[in-house]
Amino acid sequence: MRPPRPSVVPILALLVALVFLATACHPPITITTPQGKVIYAANEVAKRVELLQTAAIAGEAEGTLPTDVARVFVQFSVSAAKTLQALPAGWGTTVAVAWGEAKQQIPLKYLNSPTVATAVMAVDTVLAIWLPVSTGGA
Amino acid sequence: MQPLVLLLIREILLPELVALIKARQAAGQPITEAELRAEFDARIGRIVAIGETWLATHPA
Numbered sequence: 001m002r003p004p005r006p007s008v009v010p011i012l013a014l015l016v017a018l019v020f021l022a023t024a025c026h027p028p029i030t031i032t033t034p035q036g037k038v039i040y041a042a043n044e045v046a047k048r049v050e051l052l053q054t055a056a057i058a059g060e061a062e063g064t065l066p067t068d069v070a071r072v073f074v075q076f077s078v079s080a081a082k083t084l085q086a087l088p089a090g091w092g093t094t095v096a097v098a099w100g101e102a103k104q105q106i107p108l109k110y111l112n113s114p115t116v117a118t119a120v121m122a123v124d125t126v127l128a129i130w131l132p133v134s135t136g137g138a
Numbered sequence: 139m140q141p142l143v144l145l146l147i148r149e150i151l152l153p154e155l156v157a158l159i160k161a162r163q164a165a166g167q168p169i170t171e172a173e174l175r176a177e178f179d180a181r182i183g184r185i186v187a188i189g190e191t192w193l194a195t196h197p198a
Contacts, residue, residue, distance in 0.1 A: 035171070077189050
């Protein structure tokens with residue numbers, strides 16, 4: 001009788017996660033100055049905020065998100081973008097608090113709806129990665 | 139490491155990574171800090187412009 005083979009799925013998932021973290025947590029090697037690294041982090045957050053805004057506007061247009069819910073996402077996106085531009089090295093607390101408040105205003109069924117769930121997760125993830133950097137914790 | 143895992147890495151993961159890197163290069167994604175700054179500024183401008191336009195046409 002053959003011994004049971006360990007599943008390759010967890011190994012592959014780990015590899016994919018490591019590749020993601022390796023690429024998401026470090027600027028390209030051409031970005032060497034502290035200012036460049038600050039802009040890189042802010043740009044990574046802005047990418048996910050733009051994704052969220054695009055998804056919310058599209059969802060509202062398609063009728064899968066109520067206008068009031070989409071408005072919360074769009075207001076957060078505009079506010080976060082302005083904060084990132086004004087404070088590229090110190091946006092952390094302001095954006096994280098605003099994101100927490102925005103999510104509290106949105107019913108869970110819409111927060112988890114397929115229309116925006118991926119974008120919501122992307123914002124959560126990018127904040128988890130870059131917030132400590134922005135707030136000086138790492 | 140098991141041969142199957144090595145095979146999957148060689149046949150699936152590595153080609154995907156190479157394709158991803160080539161796509162980033164082809165898309166002209168930023169390499170220098172000046173390019174990165176320009177991309178960031180453009181993205182922020184786009185988010186604010188689109189968002190404020192949308193908010194103006196969808197008042198509370």
